[in-house]
């Protein structure tokens with residue numbers, strides 16, 4: 169099984185590149201951001217619980233996030249592999265994911281980091297804001313999300329460096345060229 173973590177700040181292109189990777193390798197896409205938005209749209213109990221947190225651009229509790237992700241993994245017992253997008257965002261989440269996969273004799277194959285400078289991200293999201301309609305894409309909330317990434321989420325990287333699993337790829341340039349670099353990182 170090919171299990172990939174796609175890592176990078178908001179606006180790094182994780183969504184776009186995930187689509188390419190899914191198509192190329194036949195993976196199931198698990199985006200915790202998409203899962204939370206689905207719960208909010210459907211007004212589930214979980215959605216009600218996290219709605220304000222997400223609108224504020226801060227991270228949802230590990231316990232809630234981990235349980236939701238594990239539930240989604242278990243829906244796809246026959247998958248060729250997963251692409252984890254937006255998860256893990258904390259070391260506790262990374263550890264929980266390893267433990268959960270190990271219990272099934274699975275593991276993370278590779279972690280691909282899309283590296284994009286903070287200023288470039290801010291420009292990109294300013295454009296996306298106009299079309300996304302996302303409640304958390306407003307300017308101050310966006311800064312909060314970028315902050316959460318650089319203050320909390322980046323601490324996950326050393327965890328995967330220690331396992332020898334991290335490959336960093338620049339997320340700046342032609343979309344196709346970036347996809348090719350991701351493909352070869354996976355295939356080598």
Ligand code: ADP
Nearest residue numbers: 178200201222225226227228233254255257313
């Ligand atoms: P972005 O485009 O900022 O990377 P996502 O769509 O991945 O955002 O996630 C949107 C929001 O959902 C986050 O700002 C956070 O509130 C919540 N969220 C998503 N994934 C996680 C996670 N793994 N842990 C905690 N909160 C999360």
